[in-house]
Amino acid sequence: MRIQINPERRLAQASxxxxxxxxxxxxxxVYGGVYDPQSPLANEHGFRSDVIExxxxxxxxxxRWPGGCFVSSYNWKKGVGENRTPVFDKSWRVEEPNTFGTDxxxxxxxxxxxxxxxxxxxxxxxxxxxxxxxxYCNLPTEGEFAKxxxxxxxxxxxxxxxxxxxNENYGYWEIGAKGSEEWARLVTESAKxxxxxDPTTSLTAAALVDMDWNTRLLESCGDRLEWISLHGYWDxxxxxxxxxxxxxxxxxxxxxxxxxxxxxxxxxxxxxxxxIKIAFDEWNLxxxxxxxxxxxxxxxxxxxxxxxxxxxxxxxxxxxxxxVFSGCFLNMVLxxxxxxxxxxxxxxxxTRGAIFTYPGGIVKRTTYHVFDMYVxxxxxxxxxxxxxxxxxxxxxxxxxxxxxxxxDVVSTRRSHDGAVAIALVNxxxxxxxxxxxxxxxxxxxxxxxxCGTSPDDYNDVGKETVVPFINNNGVEQEGLxxxxxxxxxxxNILVAE
Ligand code: AHR
Numbered sequence: 001m002r003i004q005i006n007p008e009r010r011l012a013q014a015s016x017x018x019x020x021x022x023x024x025x026x027x028x029x030v031y032g033g034v035y036d037p038q039s040p041l042a043n044e045h046g047f048r049s050d051v052i053e054x055x056x057x058x059x060x061x062x063x064r065w066p067g068g069c070f071v072s073s074y075n076w077k078k079g080v081g082e083n084r085t086p087v088f089d090k091s092w093r094v095e096e097p098n099t100f101g102t103d104x105x106x107x108x109x110x111x112x113x114x115x116x117x118x119x120x121x122x123x124x125x126x127x128x129x130x131x132x133x134x135x136y137c138n139l140p141t142e143g144e145f146a147k148x149x150x151x152x153x154x155x156x157x158x159x160x161x162x163x164x165x166x167n168e169n170y171g172y173w174e175i176g177a178k179g180s181e182e183w184a185r186l187v188t189e190s191a192k193x194x195x196x197x198d199p200t201t202s203l204t205a206a207a208l209v210d211m212d213w214n215t216r217l218l219e220s221c222g223d224r225l226e227w228i229s230l231h232g233y234w235d236x237x238x239x240x241x242x243x244x245x246x247x248x249x250x251x252x253x254x255x256x257x258x259x260x261x262x263x264x265x266x267x268x269x270x271x272x273x274x275x276i277k278i279a280f281d282e283w284n285l286x287x288x289x290x291x292x293x294x295x296x297x298x299x300x301x302x303x304x305x306x307x308x309x310x311x312x313x314x315x316x317x318x319x320x321x322x323x324v325f326s327g328c329f330l331n332m333v334l335x336x337x338x339x340x341x342x343x344x345x346x347x348x349x350x351t352r353g354a355i356f357t358y359p360g361g362i363v364k365r366t367t368y369h370v371f372d373m374y375v376x377x378x379x380x381x382x383x384x385x386x387x388x389x390x391x392x393x394x395x396x397x398x399x400x401x402x403x404x405x406x407x408d409v410v411s412t413r414r415s416h417d418g419a420v421a422i423a424l425v426n427x428x429x430x431x432x433x434x435x436x437x438x439x440x441x442x443x444x445x446x447x448x449x450x451c452g453t454s455p456d457d458y459n460d461v462g463k464e465t466v467v468p469f470i471n472n473n474g475v476e477q478e479g480l481x482x483x484x485x486x487x488x489x490x491x492n493i494l495v496a497e
Pocket of ligand 1: 024
């Protein structure tokens with residue numbers, strides 16, 4: 001395989017929001033995850049300081065909250081003020097104590113140093129309730145909700161810039177699911193009221209790869225939106241926590257950018273491609289494990305629908321397959337950085353997330369290290385690359401055999417120091433791959449590699465051996481010609497300074 005780069009030809013500016021995250025009131029993401037006031041590891045706001053530090057280290061740019069399905073029956077007003085009202089969460093069928101609400105979420109983002117992104121309730125919620133939420137967060141003093149925030153001890157507005165109208169309200173599983181016509185109307189009226197409160201809000205709305213849904217939404221409300229939201233999960237468990245093996249996970253990388261290309265095509269056709277970007281604001285190789293909900297027939301006993309959620313905590317699930325897939329996904333959104341402006345790993349804490357918490361500390365799962373490599377090493381400018389003779393890799397997916405590119409590559413340039421950073425993912429389960437790279441000029445090379453000792457390697461409590469390392473044994477350089485050897489099942493970033 002041959003690669004040639006042209007750092008002088010810049011294709012797009014990659015937003016730092018491509019490395020965003022998602023936090024939902026589900027299982028141990030909030031309570032027992034990031035928010036644990038009783039923990040000896042908690043800071044003055046009740047957040048796990050080890051979690052905060054880990055999120056700061058991967059330069060978390062934005063966190064989307066509170067859902068996800070949870071939000072479609074969430075009453076935000078019960079989660080602020082002196083007296084928090086415990087409610088029954090009808091999405092996930094558990095009691096929501098409401099001790100972590102809007103003010104705690106904004107404080108969390110301040111402690112991390114990231115942007116808050118609030119997804120509103122377009123399930124049971126109304127345009128008025130959504131805009132009341134914007135009043136509470138963003139008006140200085142006017143009206144009852146800003147005054148309520150001040151009484152709650154927050155004199156200054158929270159200034160939440162990013163807002164979504166709804167979450168997956170297209171899906172039968174979502175509380176308050178709607179048809180495309182009803183949806184377009186609700187988003188239009190909600191966006192109108194929200195922007196009458198704060199015209200600076202950057203709005204998105206729940207969408208999917210569906211012409212009818214998106215056309216009606218964009219015709220009715222495209223002039224008020226800056227984003228259109230997409231979600232993606234690939235390994236569904238079909239009721240059992242039996243996750244796909246490595247090669248099947250590689251099959252999911254086939255045509256990975258199809259949703260983006262289709263939505264971009266519609267935005268182009270409607271002349272909106274310069275105004276609206278895609279927010280891929282939930283993505284993860286692994287769908288979350290929650291049997292007996294999201295279904296027509298809900299499970300009856302807690303043994304059937306609640307206890308099994310602990311299966312998400314099995315760290316052995318999150319192997320190099322998760323790291324390699326995530327590297328391919330990040331490469332994909334970088335290659336499409338002209339139209340994708342945000343992406344949120346779903347979720348970031350526990351469940352299928354990058355960080356696992358336990359009373360004594362955290363485990364940085366393999367995907368955490370992918371984010372660590374990308375945010376520290378990759379550039380903000382996506383540059384032109386010429387790639388030839390990409391080896392095909394035949395793998396067996398859910399629908400049978402499929403050929404995928406064995407190597408996934410994207411090239412970037414760092415505007416702050418002019419270095420080139422090329423992300424190269426070798427998907428092959430067992431074979432190293434040789435790459436010949438032609439540089440634009442003589443450069444100092446450092447190859448960073450994450451590969452583990454096997455495709456099924458993972459990190460766990462007391463065993464954190466899957467970490468990136470400097471792998472210059474895999475680099476031979478002769479003038480402008482470089483020969484790279486990429487380890488099997490590996491995520492690699494070549495930095496050329
Ligand atoms: O499985 C988690 C759910 O996946 C999120 O709550 C929702 O947004 C998506 O359907």
